[in-house]
Amino acid sequence: MSDAFTTRMLNVTTGSRERVVDLTGECEDFLRDAAAGRDGLLNIFVPHATAGLAIIETGAGSDEDLLAALHSLLPADDRWQHRHGSPGHGRDHVLPGLVPPYATLPVIGGRLELGTWQSVCLVDTNKDNRERQVRLSFLG
Template identity: 40%
Template sequence: MAVHTVTVTIRMAGETQIENVTKSVVTAVTESKLQAGIVTVFVKHTTASVMIIEDEPGIRADTQTFWDRLIPADSRWRHNTVNPGEDNGHSHLRGQLQGPSVTIPFAAGALLLGTWQQVVLVDFDTRARARELVLQVMGE
């Protein structure tokens, strides 16, 4: 089995910004020259997540509403109290709940995503920053 690993840096604005990274995943699989296997997409941060969604404006808006209702930013989070100056306790909780990675199978060099499935990076933090996304392709 062969392994091909690529790290991509993406500048994010925070505040539940959603960035479609499907093209980066396709590029990593293509560059690996592997025909069948899996690709793991992993974000190296605790206030961001990777997920698969139907990437359209309604879902993007619904995603923001979902997180705002489930884990409100304006609640009194202990992370913010214990760490003076921090305001991103909710960002950590959102990242924990959603998780840092997804794994996608591929065959004949192509991702086996459904018609409407897209891979997105979601930044829950309260400020802009660069995010590192690790794309690890494994297969034959």
């Protein structure tokens, strides 16, 4: 594989509750090896039909606010046509329409370029799938 393109798969345990998982540290660890001081792009992809990625502030309540907003927009009730799994699971399949399963971010000098309060987060509302994968790919 060329030095210009490197990829790694992360395994993330989200458990049996809705979660916002901060992946910023894992992204930075990956870039330390993959980017080696170069400029480029980090692509993050979640190969799941019921999870997404958000660039948000964490630790000040925004992660819980995001889950509350998603609960308001996508209630876990019986309105969904997609009905297997836990009650309301159909809304988990709508989630990636609002919180996409991908993000592409700039890398400058081998470092992720995020705003002061921004973090890369996995958003998982699906209580039935406790294990997630996240693909990190650097192109530079």
